[in-house]
Amino acid sequence: MFALAGMNGLVIGAIYALAALGVSLVVGIMNVINFAHGELYILAGYFSYLFANAFGMNFALAMTLAVALVFLFGLLIEYTLIRPTYGNDMYSLILTFILSIVLQNAYLLIFGPYPNKPPNWVGGSTLILGSFYYGNQRLAALIAGSAVITLVFLVIKKTWFGRIIRATSQDREMAELNGVNTKRLNMLSFGLGCALAAAAGVILAPIFPVTPTAGVPVALTAFVVVVLGGMGSLWGCVIGGLIIGLVENFGAAYISTAYKQVFSFIILILVLLSRPSGLFGRREA
Amino acid sequence: MLEISGIDVFRGETQVLWEVSLKVRPGERVAILGSNGAGKSSLLAAITGTLPPQRGTITFKGAPLAGLKPYQITQLGVALVPEGRRVYRDMTASENLEMGAYPRRGRSQLHRTMEQVLRIFPVLDERKHQVAGTLSGGEQQMLAIGRALMSRPELLLIDELSLGLAPVITKEIYRALAGLVEETTILLVEQNVEQALHHSQRAYILESGRMTRNGPSAELMADDDIRRAYLGL
Numbered sequence: 001m002f003a004l005a006g007m008n009g010l011v012i013g014a015i016y017a018l019a020a021l022g023v024s025l026v027v028g029i030m031n032v033i034n035f036a037h038g039e040l041y042i043l044a045g046y047f048s049y050l051f052a053n054a055f056g057m058n059f060a061l062a063m064t065l066a067v068a069l070v071f072l073f074g075l076l077i078e079y080t081l082i083r084p085t086y087g088n089d090m091y092s093l094i095l096t097f098i099l100s101i102v103l104q105n106a107y108l109l110i111f112g113p114y115p116n117k118p119p120n121w122v123g124g125s126t127l128i129l130g131s132f133y134y135g136n137q138r139l140a141a142l143i144a145g146s147a148v149i150t151l152v153f154l155v156i157k158k159t160w161f162g163r164i165i166r167a168t169s170q171d172r173e174m175a176e177l178n179g180v181n182t183k184r185l186n187m188l189s190f191g192l193g194c195a196l197a198a199a200a201g202v203i204l205a206p207i208f209p210v211t212p213t214a215g216v217p218v219a220l221t222a223f224v225v226v227v228l229g230g231m232g233s234l235w236g237c238v239i240g241g242l243i244i245g246l247v248e249n250f251g252a253a254y255i256s257t258a259y260k261q262v263f264s265f266i267i268l269i270l271v272l273l274s275r276p277s278g279l280f281g282r283r284e285a
Numbered sequence: 286m287l288e289i290s291g292i293d294v295f296r297g298e299t300q301v302l303w304e305v306s307l308k309v310r311p312g313e314r315v316a317i318l319g320s321n322g323a324g325k326s327s328l329l330a331a332i333t334g335t336l337p338p339q340r341g342t343i344t345f346k347g348a349p350l351a352g353l354k355p356y357q358i359t360q361l362g363v364a365l366v367p368e369g370r371r372v373y374r375d376m377t378a379s380e381n382l383e384m385g386a387y388p389r390r391g392r393s394q395l396h397r398t399m400e401q402v403l404r405i406f407p408v409l410d411e412r413k414h415q416v417a418g419t420l421s422g423g424e425q426q427m428l429a430i431g432r433a434l435m436s437r438p439e440l441l442l443i444d445e446l447s448l449g450l451a452p453v454i455t456k457e458i459y460r461a462l463a464g465l466v467e468e469t470t471i472l473l474v475e476q477n478v479e480q481a482l483h484h485s486q487r488a489y490i491l492e493s494g495r496m497t498r499n500g501p502s503a504e505l506m507a508d509d510d511i512r513r514a515y516l517g518l
Contacts, residue, residue, distance in 0.1 A: 174371045179359040179388035
């Protein structure tokens, strides 16, 4: 049971990390908290379900298309809802909160309250360490999640886009003076943040089918992960995501499944008591 | 190269510059002097587009800068070494320099310019892989200048180069600047009047947002009023 809970924790942890990276990116660069993050995660799940099940697309194509569409939707949200609110963080908070409610109800009207599930990528299961069989779909999700996280790190560390993202989140005005079109960067990074939520959504949807409100706990956990890991720290997202994923699953396995979410908050409180700026956060941000 | 005529600049509701005019010719080194709060930094902010003037015009290489955003003005060949250096603290020294080369004019020659900058400031070569926040004040100032040079600017604006630096370090940096490639025009803002006059050909004096005097630096240096007011002699 220990190893099984550990595997489950890793899979969920990788997805939390992915969702948290999207939140962290947007907070770091734009100082905007996107309360509709979870709904975009779910939107990608619905898209991949729709494309694969109703239109009969190949699952990989359906997923890619779903992420691309959510990215475009993210650009649109930035342009229409977020851009007019720069300078007042509270407005964007309220607007994205309203958006999340609107989207939840739209999903309910369009797809109904029942869980919808895109097809599995792979079937069967694999014997892990000679002790238990683990679903191949979950293993594939872990690999896909890790691959996307690695890709994000490579982009942030190695490319011009990553360099200007880091520079802008440290000193926005200076980055503009160094030739960065920060307005356009805002739009792109908001879209990218949404696309990361979408990537988490399409990877996890075959395992945890999508419902109109299934994004709420994921987004909530993503916010917890960002705070736990430290605002603006990418490593914080990854380590924080894994910690929360593992703690939730060990807690559920050994104590009670009903308190699954409580465990992550207990960890959060314990960490914040000793390190108020999170695990990898800078003391003075 | 740079021509400013009659600009009024506001910070919020407060007017900080009144009918300021100034001219910088190619290859020149011009200093703007004045005490704290005289509007020196606001003048630079007006040139870089951060604080666009409400009245008056600024032209760079004959083209008006009105309506251009800071990132566009940077692309035209203006680079700022900001007050307080403002290096990207969590990025390494070499990443900071690379950021300076982000404008199109700098990026194609990144490696060549990087070599030149590291030759001007050899200590940055030693600190290349160090995170900028851990560098000393003088090294950060060199890094900020190096970052500005990375865009291969035609006009280099330097705000308070000597602020918070030991005199020895200031001298060293000024000496390095003097050896800079000839084609870079420099507009220097300084509270350290002696250094500024020493390292410029002409100077303007800004007092409470108005230009009060200007002339060749050597002449101003010899002027009794100026010596009394700014040099404490």
